[in-house]
Amino acid sequence: MTILKTTKLLATTAMLLSGTMLAAQAEDYTITVWAGGTGDTSNYRYDNIVMAADILEREAAIRGEELNITVETQAWSGWDDFKQAVTLAAEAGNAPNIIISGHEDIGPWSQSGLLRPIEDYVDFDAWPLNAIYPNLYDITSYDGVVWGIPQDAESRPFYYSRAHLKEIGWTDADIDALPAKVESGEYTLYDMIDDAKKMQDAGVVEPGMGFVPRPSNGPDYWQFYISFGGEMVDPETGKLVLDKQAMTDMYQFFVDASDAGVVPSTYLGSTWDSFHEAVANDRAGFWHAGTWTKSEWETKWGVDDFFGQMQYSLIPAGNERGHANTISHPLVYLLSNAGTDDDAAISAELITIASEPRFNALHAVKSGKVALSDAEAEIPLFANDRWAGIATTQLLPHATAIPNDVEFGPYWNAMFKNLEASWTGTVSVEDAVNALEAEVTSALGDKIIVR
Amino acid sequence: MRARTSLLGLGFVSPALALLIAFFLMPVVLTTFFAFTNMSTATGITGGSHIITGNLLRDLGNAGVDEDVLAALGEVSFSVTPETLAAAAEAGVDSSFLGEIETRLMGQSFEDARSFEAALKTMPSRPRRIRDLKLATQPFERSILNIRFQSRDAMEAAIAGMASEAGDETVSAIAEASYTGWRWIDGGNFQTLLDRPETIRIVLNTVFYVAATLAFNVLVGLFLAITTFYLPKGSAGIFSVLWLLPRITPVVLYAVMWKWFTWDNGFIYVIAKQLGLPAFNYMKGSVPTAWTTIILVNGFIGASFGMILFSGALRAIPVQQLWASEVDGASRWQQIRRIILPQLRWPILFVTSYQTLSLLSSYEQIWLTTNGGPGSTTTVWALEAFNTALNNYTGNLEYGMGAAMALILVAVGLVLSILYLRMFRFDELINKPRIEF
Numbered sequence: 001m002t003i004l005k006t007t008k009l010l011a012t013t014a015m016l017l018s019g020t021m022l023a024a025q026a027e028d029y030t031i032t033v034w035a036g037g038t039g040d041t042s043n044y045r046y047d048n049i050v051m052a053a054d055i056l057e058r059e060a061a062i063r064g065e066e067l068n069i070t071v072e073t074q075a076w077s078g079w080d081d082f083k084q085a086v087t088l089a090a091e092a093g094n095a096p097n098i099i100i101s102g103h104e105d106i107g108p109w110s111q112s113g114l115l116r117p118i119e120d121y122v123d124f125d126a127w128p129l130n131a132i133y134p135n136l137y138d139i140t141s142y143d144g145v146v147w148g149i150p151q152d153a154e155s156r157p158f159y160y161s162r163a164h165l166k167e168i169g170w171t172d173a174d175i176d177a178l179p180a181k182v183e184s185g186e187y188t189l190y191d192m193i194d195d196a197k198k199m200q201d202a203g204v205v206e207p208g209m210g211f212v213p214r215p216s217n218g219p220d221y222w223q224f225y226i227s228f229g230g231e232m233v234d235p236e237t238g239k240l241v242l243d244k245q246a247m248t249d250m251y252q253f254f255v256d257a258s259d260a261g262v263v264p265s266t267y268l269g270s271t272w273d274s275f276h277e278a279v280a281n282d283r284a285g286f287w288h289a290g291t292w293t294k295s296e297w298e299t300k301w302g303v304d305d306f307f308g309q310m311q312y313s314l315i316p317a318g319n320e321r322g323h324a325n326t327i328s329h330p331l332v333y334l335l336s337n338a339g340t341d342d343d344a345a346i347s348a349e350l351i352t353i354a355s356e357p358r359f360n361a362l363h364a365v366k367s368g369k370v371a372l373s374d375a376e377a378e379i380p381l382f383a384n385d386r387w388a389g390i391a392t393t394q395l396l397p398h399a400t401a402i403p404n405d406v407e408f409g410p411y412w413n414a415m416f417k418n419l420e421a422s423w424t425g426t427v428s429v430e431d432a433v434n435a436l437e438a439e440v441t442s443a444l445g446d447k448i449i450v451r
Numbered sequence: 452m453r454a455r456t457s458l459l460g461l462g463f464v465s466p467a468l469a470l471l472i473a474f475f476l477m478p479v480v481l482t483t484f485f486a487f488t489n490m491s492t493a494t495g496i497t498g499g500s501h502i503i504t505g506n507l508l509r510d511l512g513n514a515g516v517d518e519d520v521l522a523a524l525g526e527v528s529f530s531v532t533p534e535t536l537a538a539a540a541e542a543g544v545d546s547s548f549l550g551e552i553e554t555r556l557m558g559q560s561f562e563d564a565r566s567f568e569a570a571l572k573t574m575p576s577r578p579r580r581i582r583d584l585k586l587a588t589q590p591f592e593r594s595i596l597n598i599r600f601q602s603r604d605a606m607e608a609a610i611a612g613m614a615s616e617a618g619d620e621t622v623s624a625i626a627e628a629s630y631t632g633w634r635w636i637d638g639g640n641f642q643t644l645l646d647r648p649e650t651i652r653i654v655l656n657t658v659f660y661v662a663a664t665l666a667f668n669v670l671v672g673l674f675l676a677i678t679t680f681y682l683p684k685g686s687a688g689i690f691s692v693l694w695l696l697p698r699i700t701p702v703v704l705y706a707v708m709w710k711w712f713t714w715d716n717g718f719i720y721v722i723a724k725q726l727g728l729p730a731f732n733y734m735k736g737s738v739p740t741a742w743t744t745i746i747l748v749n750g751f752i753g754a755s756f757g758m759i760l761f762s763g764a765l766r767a768i769p770v771q772q773l774w775a776s777e778v779d780g781a782s783r784w785q786q787i788r789r790i791i792l793p794q795l796r797w798p799i800l801f802v803t804s805y806q807t808l809s810l811l812s813s814y815e816q817i818w819l820t821t822n823g824g825p826g827s828t829t830t831v832w833a834l835e836a837f838n839t840a841l842n843n844y845t846g847n848l849e850y851g852m853g854a855a856m857a858l859i860l861v862a863v864g865l866v867l868s869i870l871y872l873r874m875f876r877f878d879e880l881i882n883k884p885r886i887e888f
Contacts, residue, residue, distance in 0.1 A: 079844055079846065080842050080843060080844055080846075081842075082846075083845075083846025083848075084841060084842055084846070084848065086846075087492050087846065087848055091495065091496050091497065104845070105846060107493070108491070108492045108493035108846075108847065109492070109493075111493040111494070111631050112492060112493050112494060112495040112499075112631065113495065113499070113500060113599065113631065114495075117597070120582075120585055121581070121582050121585070122581060123568075123581040124565075125565070125568075125569065125572075126581075143504040143505050143506045143597070144504070144505040144596075144597070145504075145597055216844070217844040217845075218844075237513075238506070238509065264731075264736070265825075266735060266736050266737055266738075266824070266825035266826070268824065268825065268826070269735050269821070269822060269824035269825055270715075270732065270735060274715055341582075344582075345580065345582035348582065349580075406493045408845075409492075409845035409846065409847025410847055410849075412844075412845050412847075413843055413844070413845055413847060416844075417649075417827060420824070420825075420826045420827060421649075421826050421827060423826065424738075424825045424826030424828065426652075426826050426827070426828055431648075434648075435647075435648045435649065438646065438647070438648065439647060442643055442646050442647075443643065
């Protein structure tokens with residue numbers, strides 16, 4: 001929102017006057033909600049806003065006011081198209097009122113003026129926003145301003161096929177002890193390559209199916225950078241960090257995995273469908289994915305006995321420099337600069353209601369996400385769901401988040417492009433890391449620290 | 452009289468002229484303009500505003516701006532004074548609410564919005580809506596942090612108001628740094644492209660893609676035109692229509708069909724498996740098969756274009772020449788070599804030049820099939836420009852850089868057009884024939 005200080009005062013005046021004058025009249029609002037990365041199991045991302053509108057209308061009716069809210073929702077299953085749509089719609093002045101996106105968009109979108117700071121519209125000291133874990137608000141803040149309300153959070157575990165581990169000589173007790181071994185750093189990514197190789201050699205999985213990583217770009221790949229001791233942000237200066245050693249080790253790991261034959265060198269760019277088809281039908285040895293994929297495997301890919309079929313843990317450490325970890329990539333409700341200030345105020349009230357624990361629990365359990373507050377964890381639907389509990393209590397405490405930095409997007413794109421280049425063997429790991437360094441230093445200058 | 456005629460002419464061409472300007476000239480002008488800026492998602496296209504944020508103060512501190520000035524700019528306070536109360540009254544804050552503020556909080560000062568709001572929330576006449584409460588705090592606020600100023604003058608005035616000790620130069624420098632919009636960066640984008648190691652790779656990919664697809668287009672187009680020329684009319688028509696299918700199928704559907712054809716468990720995969728040949732995802736599974744797929748996907752579309760033009764040109768060859776050659780005992784090959792090909796020279800040159808230019812700027816089929824993979828092995832210049840400017844996973848759309856890449860493509864296209872025009876003497880093509888048949 002672009003406001004002059006004087007016009008801001010005028011707006012204040014107009015707002016306060018209209019607030020009193022229009023109180024008795026019927027008010028009609030149309031609120032548009034756009035959600036990115038939203039598949040079949042994530043409908044409560046926007047349905048919660050629709051239900052919140054019903055409640056807000058009833059509350060108004062009790063006060064004797066007539067409030068009519070029409071909520072128009074639209075969801076994108078991917079991210080490229082969604083972000084393109086939001087950005088271009090905003091440039092054309094047609095942004096939706098409520099945007100549900102990844103928190104990393106806060107940096108660029110707040111700079112461009114696409115967002116209104118949500119802290120100007122909601123009360124963090126009141127229920128239900130004061131119940132949400134405070135560290136989640138750190139993730140939705142940028143530049144000292146809270147721009148968004150956490151919509152969900154997750155963790156991204158490493159998965160193992162129980163059957164195939166047994167086929168190479170593991171006992172049930174060994175498999176059950178694995179998550180603890182991973183957490184302590186005893187079982188590393190290179191142990192995983194060895195075991196994947198064993199599975200392939202024993203013929204229990206097909207060649208190239210020992211290790212099945214994410215087929216496309218995603219926050220997941222930063223986990224491997226952390227596994228090798230990388231750091232995304234320097235805690236002292238707040239600047240982005242490129243740890244060349246960790247990046248080299250991370251790129252090298254995927255090259256080694258491909259040299260060992262447990263993953264094809266041309267793996268990146270295959271499809272999610274072939275990924276899910278392989279892991280759900282137990283055709284893979286090791287893989288990694290978000291906690292929410294469990295519900296996808298069950299509803300869409302025919303997994304009946306998740307806990308009997310798969311073991312899970314943090315992403316193992318890569319070497320002694322790094323540690324086992326997982327990344328949480330919370331989605332956030334953002335308030336756009338679209339519409340009037342009244343539209344924004346109504347949108348913020350809808351977001352506040354949709355953030356009540358019961359609403360969030362519907363989304364969390366249906367889509368395999370973690371709890372955003374203690375109160376949500378106590379909702380029976382959530383409390384009695386085994387997976388939701390594990391994701392919240394065992395995995396989330398080890399989670400890091402990617403930074404909210406205007407410059408992180410270019411860094412991220414370059415990181416993945418060079419990972420792809422070295423993985424496919426078109427350039428050496430050393431050249432890929434040097435290319436990455438050259439690219440980020442030329443694009444970001446002193447906004448990134450290279451170690 | 453003459454003047455009226457030319458006005459009429461102008462009237463007739465004006466719709467075409469308007470379309471030309473809107474859809475051809477304007478995009479080129481805008482691309483040129485964007486190419487010299489750092490426009491991106493973060494800067495926006497329409498221009499920015501001025502804003503001082505915590506991160507900006509930190510960066511300014513690192514750049515050596517006086518700490519006292521920065522501390523003054525970073526100050527936030529909410530104070531209840533007769534002046535701020537008057538301002539609030541003027542802004543329309545409810546008078547009974549203001550009365551309560553005056554009695555309970557007069558002379559008090561708060562360091563952040565949250566504590567001031569907490570104090571206001573204890574007032575019985577506070578507004579019901581939290582947004583109204585927050586709006587009511589604004590007249591009491593003294594801060595320039597996170598406030599957007601539309602003009603540079605307003606920003607400078609605000610900076611000077613907060614930090615009176617700052618000199619004009621400092622104020623101006625801070626206001627300059629506080630701009631959120633795009634800036635002119637001269638040839639910065641082109642310099643970055645030159646410095647990037649991957650640039651050369653993409654250029655080589657593009658050259659290979661254009662050359663290989665072009666060769667396929669022209670040779671297959673020629674082959675089809677000549678073979679259908681010798682076929683009986685009916686079956687020639689059927690073949691021509693079959694070869695037109697790739698061109699008339701919607702591009703997304705066409706790409707999906709290629710996926711079925713080459714993907715895991717697709718048509719070729721199943722056949723190869725039956726035959727004991729290596730079965731994998733041919734579209735993305737290896738660099739040679741990925742290139743083959745792309746060249747075929749584009750080649751089949753282009754081949755039909757060549758076929759149509761060549762067929763037309765073939766029909767224009769006087770059939771008596773062929774009869775005469777047969778009387779002289781010429782074989783089919785000799786007919787093609789000595790009679791047909793020489794007379795197809797112009798259509799071949801036209802198809803070559805036209806297809807070079809359209810292949811240079813085409814990316815849709817690659818985007819929908821290999822999407823430049825595996826790795827970036829099949830990424831061509833136009834696809835990279837599209838991804839940079841309009842379509843990538845992190846949503847970081849670099850309009851400036853993308854436009855610079857597109858501008859290079861426009862420049863290369865122009866140079867090639869001029870070269871073709873000179874080399875192939877197109878002016879002779881449109882001359883009147885010297886001999887009338």
